[in-house]
Structures are given as structure tokens and as C-alpha cells.
Amino acid sequence: MRAAALYSLMALLPVTIEGLQLKERSPNSTPAVVGLGFEKTRVPKHKTDKRKRKDKAYAEDLVNEKVLYNAQIQLGTPGQKIDAQIDTGSSDLWVNSPDSKICRSKGNPCKQSGTFNKDKSKTYERVNSDFNITYVDGSQASGDYGTDVFQLGDLKLDKLQFGLGLHSTSENCVLGIGYPSNEVYVATTGNKPYANLPQALVDEGLINSRAYSLYLDDFRADKGQILFGGVDTEKFQGELQTVPLVKPRGGVYQEFAIDMTSLSYNKGGKNTQIMKGAVPVVLDSGSTFNNLPPSLVASMNKKLNGFYDGRLGIDVVPCDAKNSDDFMTFTFSGIDIKVPMNEMVLDPSFLGMGQLTDDSGTQMCIFGVAPLDGDDDQAILGDTFLRSAYIVYDLDNNEVSIANANMNSSKSNIVEIGTGSDAVPSATGVAHPVTTGDVAGTAVAGPMNPSETTSTNAAGAQPTAKPEHILGLAGGAVLAAFL
Template identity: 30%
Template structure:
């Protein structure tokens, strides 16, 4: 009986990594891939970081199915860029074999070339693409007439990108982005999604379009207004919010780093392997962080890898919520065994990247211009749809506690009356087809990212294939026979 219970729990956990669709939401698994998705940066210091990172870091990717019949292509899920594009030129990639592993899209029977081009310039790379339309399946949602780019030339880039950020010019742009179409074509109720990227080595990260998972965080979701583009550090619409303070905690002792009455603007970007902060804040962290040392001719800082086993945290204050990042998540460990502090200096473009986001549960609400944050935990799965209107994101408290963050029990709790609870195990084969007439003319602007991007490249080590064979008795609609492939990196 114990074995049957254990097998059921394992099967239920594996089911969480199958794309699922419920009433008004889509949950899609994220996987950790080793390598540089793109390199964003223009300053010398930023490019030094990007070049060091190229062979050593990680990024978070999802699989899309494009065209008729569907073709699977893996893309980097990036909250720091806007557009969707595929097919980097692998002959010009810094790791051609790695680039080829992510799939290639060929024109399908429903493909249309729009006759316009776009260009994105990164600090040490670029891509030029032709804008086109086709069906694109994001999990179980088959979007009709989605505009995306098919690269005809690129340099350095190893993998395509699915941007999840608004247009730099504002919340309405030249054409509907993926999140726009998910809402207008009825798959989700409003333009909102939650991101749960997890620690390196965990296979339980996900993005939920149109919903949240109340068993993936603890405490109350903290609402933070997105800073308007005109008031942001670079003058563009991005996921800028104010950080109220930062503290190191070592052996129970708190070491204040900064507490600003005027606060510090930061951008939340899943496309950054590391984080960046202004020089005085970074120097204060380095002065107090165990074993942190400068590296000659590099803006990065070395740390002893043994610090990853310490019980310390880097605490980020947002309003009444403290996001506690364990040292193990705030240190970037490279495959060659070297360890780097998870932050470096950038006085003009402060970003909280993966070294912060691995400890945070973040809800991005386009329609209401808000970010919601809580501490990332894991005590099962309970999906709640995000509705419409000013209170679309439900004011719920996470069902995990700090002490049970890795348990597999799934408690029974209530859901607010204005929200919709969705079973955590749903059909992964349901598709909705929609039709939309789209006319396009003219040209689109070139987009330049003036930011440092510490992405990285190395070969993918191996993949694991999971087949769901059974579920616990309490799980309905068990997707027996569903198969999911997971990329595992060392």
C-alpha cells in the first residue's frame, strides 16, 4: 500500500509538468536549459559579464507548437523582451550543436509571410527576422494568426525568444503579442500571468497564463505598481518596480545593506542569469557577503562554493513583504566549479534576474499595471484563475508555510468567491480553435535592448522522459499515458 501511495504521489507530481488548460488559465512547464539565450548589453562592463557567462549559465525555456501540422520549437521565456521569434542561424551561433537542439520551424500549410522585417540588437549579438503569421500552440491553447518572427540572419544567438514584456512604447503596440491574443481569443480572462522558475536542479517551475497557483508561495501576495515608462530609469515601459530595502542575514544576524525612503527602481527580468544594482549597494553586499572577492579585469565577484551550504539569505523588501533568497540561489555556480556572486554593478539599469526570481513567486498583471510578489514555496498545486477588472488578481494568501515548502501533501482549502479554482490535473489534449482576420501593412521598428544580459551557453547533458501511469484516488481526469520530456543539466 505504501508503494502504491508513493507511486501515486510521483505520478501526480509528474502530471504537473504536462501542459494543462482549465477554465480561463493555462499552466505550462518551464525547464532549465544550459546556455545563452541572447546577450543583451551595450556597455563594456556589461559585455564582459555576458561573454564570461556564455559558456556557463542557465535560462528558462518552454516548447511551442507552430503551424499545421504542428512543429515543436523550444524558445527562451523572457520577461525582458517583447516579441516572439524562432530559427536562429545556428551556423553563426556561438554553439551550433547546442543551437540545433532546440528545433527548427519550416513553413507550414497555414503559414503567411507578412512581408515586413524586424531587427533586435543585443550587446554581443543580433537577429533579423521576417514577420509572419501561423497557428501557435502554447500548451493547450492554439492561437490563430499569431504574428512572430522567422529569423533570416542572426549572430551569436543560440535559441529563439518568446518575449513576455509589453512594448517599450506602452501597453498597446504595433500588433497583438502572445499574451494579447491569449486574452482576446478567449483562452484567459485578462492579460496576466504568474512565473515560478524554481531553483536550479528543480523540475517543478512553470508559467501560468491567466492564473496563479496558491500552493507555490507563502504569505500574502504583495501588490507593487509598475513604474510608468516616463518615470522609469530608461524611459521605457518594462517591468520596473520599487525595491524598498535589502538585508543580508547570516547565522541569524541581520546586516542592513540599504533602506531608501525614496526607494530603488529595479526591473524583473527572467532573461538575466544574474542581477544588477547600483555600485554603492553592490559594494555593501560584497563587503558583507562571505568570501566575496573582486576578479581582476572583470565586473563579477568570486565566492567560495562552500557558501552555498550556509544558512544565510539575501532579503529583498517590497512594501510589507520580504523575499528571502537563500545563498544557494544567490550564487551562480559554473560547470567548471567556479562560483560567482549573483549580482554585479550597473548604475543605470538595475535588474533583478534569476538569482532573485528563483526565490520569488511573481504575478505580472498587464491590464492593471501591477506586479504581485511572494516567497516561492512548493506544497502541492491548486490553480486559481485570474479574472477581469481592477481586482482581477485574487487577494489570496499562499497555502504553504516557510517550514513545509518541499512537501507533497495537498491540503483542502477554500477559494475566494470572486476566483475560480481549477483542478491541478487537467486534460492536456484539449485544443480550442479560433478565427481572427488580421490585416497588416507598413514596417515595424528596430528594437534595441540597452541592458546587460548575463546569459550563458554550454551543452545540454541529457533528457528524461516521464510517462504518467497513475494518480492518487482524489485526482480526477488522470492523464494516464501522457508523456513529458524534461531537459536536465549538470
């Protein structure tokens, strides 16, 4: 049974990282940490269509199934239970109405995610009719923005704004937790952002700053965890190290984009470099695979004796790689994250397929990497990378802190994140962060107060209503050699 777990725990040990202050709470004070447990859900491909702008498409169109990281929330009075996909790459919470087109279709496709009936809530208030999202594959949701009671376990927010899909062709509800500047409302109307979940938690004094940590755990684990305003020191190995986000071209941060400066493959103890230079990548929990420049994917396939299967529309590699101790190392300005090949190479059953073999009879498996349409499109590191990393997304300071995940850790030691940008300057920040310069950002019309302009990382990859409303989009500069 899915359940959102609320954590409001006293920290035991102090930890500091540049830009964030992780600290103990005094025994008589209330810890400013909100924890949200989530479970993994596998759904058919058409239920997980890309939620990105059309020129920032993820190359996942032919994937049959996908694992979603869903959290159970409640909306309204009395509360209506909804399973919403956690997405760091978008910023709106939106849910389906039971009257939407997709939810009225044969087979009750919205049963798994749930729906919200505004007429059954005593506290629902309509805001406007500006909610309108069109996905990359053409699926869409439109309707009203409204406010209502939002509940995570015992925690309640009285008037959280969200989108209500009155007309929808996608059955998944989404809990976007990115920058407010990345809300579809901003892109489609040019208006100021509203307070989405991270901002609302700060406004209510429940956490100190707009920062949260993400722990997906390994592929076989059933559950993961987000801590809003906190870090669990038992869920990572070594030090958290901090890198700045790539500066957005429009001056307003929207996405969590950092520069990947190297990629290498360790096979049988021998390390081979695949890429060197700098490729801006967005860290996005809403993407199953890593979506990388086609030249880089080709280089990765070459090292693994893999290839693109045009019949299936996916990249495949020999299954032996999955059963080895080999790994890939993703490097970010000196921060090395090791990703085991059993996290990168997936059994065909993951996509609902039977056994795959090449012409020589070698058993082939799914490679958890997909090529972008072109080398200049925005690269994405999705769940096949994120499971191996522990990441703190810091919206207030426009940076992320990264460490290797401590897989299957049953221990917990939660410390809260404080405020301020220079709590312990350069304590664990990388000495010489590499940056390729500007990447795309949205120029937001109208004046914005400080809380609205303190935003996130770079390239605009949000759900969007209509292409003509997209402002300032372009792919990140790729300054790298693929070996």
C-alpha cells in the same frame, strides 16, 4: 524530454489581490487559465548574449554558461517543435530559420532550440520584412514578421505573429511575454504593436486579462511553471501583496520595474542592513544574475568577504556562505522576500570552472550578482532572485503581486484571474507603496487602442534593432544609501 504542459483547471479556493480578482469557476464553465510548463537548459555563454538595449546592458559578458528556462512550442502546419526561452523582459516571439548564418555553422548550434522552416508550413503567411534585432554584444537577428499556427500542448492560436530570423548570429529562440509596447517592431518602425502571446490569449477568450504568474522553483529543480490568467495558491507562502510598477517617463509601460526599498543580510541569526532607500529594479526572467548598481554590489561583497576577480570577470565569495542557513532579504514597500544564500552563491561548476581559491587558500564560489556599468543604469533582478519569489505580472493594471515561493511544492491549487482594477480594493495591496517617480519608457508613435496602451512596467530594456530608433531611454532614479 521537454514538453509544454497545458493546464485548463477548475479553481478550488477563492483568493483576491488588489487589482486582480482570483475566483472559482462554476462547475459548468470553462476555466480561463492556460498553463505552460518549462524546463531548465544550460548553454554556453555565447548562446545567451544579452537581449537588452545597449545603454541598459546586463553585466554578464564574461559568464561562460547560463541556465535558460525553455518551453516547447510548435509553429506551423504540421507543427515544428521549438524550444524557446521564456523572457518577461521582452515581448516578441522569434525563431531561427534553418538557413540563418548561425544555424548553418559547424556543429549544428541550433539543434537544441530548433528552427522553423516556413516552406514546410501550409499555413505560414508573411507580414513584412521589419524584424530586426541587435543585441548588446553585437549579435543580431533579422528577417520577416509572419503569422502561423502556434501550439502549446492541445491549445492552438491560428495566426500568432512572430519574427523569423533569416539572418541570425544567435541560436536561441525567444518567447517574449512582456508588454506589446515593448516589441522591437514598435521601437524600430514607430508603428502600433501587434498582439503578442498574452494579448492573443485574451483576444481569443482563453484568459480573462493580460496577467500571468511565474514560478521558477529552486536552483536544483528541473522544472518551473507559468500560468497565463491564473495563480497557483500552493506555490507561494503567506499572502500575495501588490505594488504598482514605476511610472514610465514616456507614459507607456514597457517593463516590470518596481522599487526595491531595502536589502539586508542575515548571517548566523544577526541581521545587517546593506541598502535603504529606493532602487528601481526590473523583474526579468531573461537574466541569470541580479544586475545591481556597482556601489550596492561592493557593499554586498563587503558583507560576504567577497571581491571582484578581474581575471575571471566575476564576483566571488567564500563557498561557506553557500553551505549556511544565511539569507538575504529583498524588500519592496514592506514586502520581504527571503533569498537563501544557496540560491545566491553558485558552485564554480555552474560556469564550467574548476575549483577556485583565493590567495589564502579559501575556496571561492560564484556570487550571483553582477555590477552594472554605473549606478544610474537600470537595475535587474534576475533568476537568482526570482527563484525565491512567486510573482504575478499584471499588464492590465500595471502592477505586480509578490510572495515568497513555496519551494519544491508538489501540490497544486489553481485559481483564475478575473478582470477589473478594484475587485477587492487594498485587500492585500501594500499600504504605502514607495515610488521613486519616473523611469524610462518608450514614446510610441501613432494612436493606440486601449488594449495596446494598457501596458507594463517601466524602464525600456527590450531587444532593439538600432540605437537610433530607441526613444526615451534613461536609467531609473536611484535614491538609496548603500551601507
